[in-house]
Amino acid sequence: MSPEEQFAHRFCDLLEQGNMSLDPLVAERLRAARVRALGHQRVVPAEAMQIVGAGGTGLLGRAPGTRPWRNVFVILSLLLGMSFAYYWNGFEQANENEEIDSALLVDDLPPKAYLDPGFQAWLSHYAHSAR
Amino acid sequence: MASRSELSDFLAGVERRAFRQAQFAVRDEEAALDIVQDSMMRLAEHYGERPAQELPLLFQRILQNAIRDHYRRARTRAGQTINLSALEPDDEAADPLETLDIEPERHPFPSPHAALLQQETLERIESALRHLAPRQREAFLLRYWEGLDIAATATVMGCTEGSVKTHCSRATHALAAALAAQGIRP
Numbered sequence A: 001m002s003p004e005e006q007f008a009h010r011f012c013d014l015l016e017q018g019n020m021s022l023d024p025l026v027a028e029r030l031r032a033a034r035v036r037a038l039g040h041q042r043v044v045p046a047e048a049m050q051i052v053g054a055g056g057t058g059l060l061g062r063a064p065g066t067r068p069w070r071n072v073f074v075i076l077s078l079l080l081g082m083s084f085a086y087y088w089n090g091f092e093q094a095n096e097n098e099e100i101d102s103a104l105l106v107d108d109l110p111p112k113a114y115l116d117p118g119f120q121a122w123l124s125h126y127a128h129s130a131r
Numbered sequence B: 001m002a003s004r005s006e007l008s009d010f011l012a013g014v015e016r017r018a019f020r021q022a023q024f025a026v027r028d029e030e031a032a033l034d035i036v037q038d039s040m041m042r043l044a045e046h047y048g049e050r051p052a053q054e055l056p057l058l059f060q061r062i063l064q065n066a067i068r069d070h071y072r073r074a075r076t077r078a079g080q081t082i083n084l085s086a087l088e089p090d091d092e093a094a095d096p097l098e099t100l101d102i103e104p105e106r107h108p109f110p111s112p113h114a115a116l117l118q119q120e121t122l123e124r125i126e127s128a129l130r131h132l133a134p135r136q137r138e139a140f141l142l143r144y145w146e147g148l149d150i151a152a153t154a155t156v157m158g159c160t161e162g163s164v165k166t167h168c169s170r171a172t173h174a175l176a177a178a179l180a181a182q183g184i185r186p
Helices: A003-020 A024-039 A046-060 A068-106 A111-115 A117-130 B004-026 B029-047 B052-077 B112-130 B134-145 B150-157 B161-181
Strands: none
Touching (some): A003 B112, A003 B134, A003 B161, A024 B004, A024 B029, A111 A117, B004 B029, B004 B052, B029 B052, B052 B134, B112 B134, B112 B161, B134 B161, B150 B161
8 A cells, every 4th residue: 555545544544533523413413314315215116017027927827916808908919910910911922922923924025935945835835725 | 226224324324424525525514414415315316226336426426416516506605715735845755645644542541631632633634624625625535535446436526537546646645744734743
């Protein structure tokens, strides 16, 4: 410890002695202030904790004091939302496929397609079935 | 989250030092009590849900801010402050830290004369502390009386760690010089 720190600590030891001889009236007022402050201690509300846990209790079981129909409503809403999202995604995909097919059919046939054996086979099959 | 008993223990342990810190700074017992009461209330109301280990730093920040607010409000009517740093000698050979010893005599039952001397010494060191520049006193008390490390002191004071070291060093030398000038020697 440096001389500076030694001095500082000895100095604070003396200050601490002064603390012990504080005026009793001041000490009492400090104590009263502490009690008042403790009466205003901020605490996390219990309701907030219940909201955080609602998802889990809704699925895993009924917490004491909660209404069962509320949990059923939450689960039904969740299922309805998932179904709608699934349907909407399928609808979007079908629209995209339809646009690609239309573009292919309307577009000119590339010359290379006539050299493709698969395309030739499809053409002959289509011609036969058309008759 | 700090329980009620943890917050109570913390406040009980810090309230006297907080009062003295405020008293050294504002030099008014009533104002110092108000500052400590407000600081306790703010800590409990706004930070009562924080973990117990965060309370010392939070409380010191609140307390120092309350002292600064008091300074701002009272700036116009505050008296002149004698800056003891200005008395600091340039000659390092005459560094009072080299010769000063303020180790208090510890007797279980001090004689009336010894008790009087001790009281006088106490009054002189408190006077020296009161006359320090505010930032030096703040750094010195936070670092050595509250026992905060340099980083935490810098956080509370809103300055760099280098500034904390400088303030502490200047405060220590100024206090040593002031006590030496008053003849406080072994």
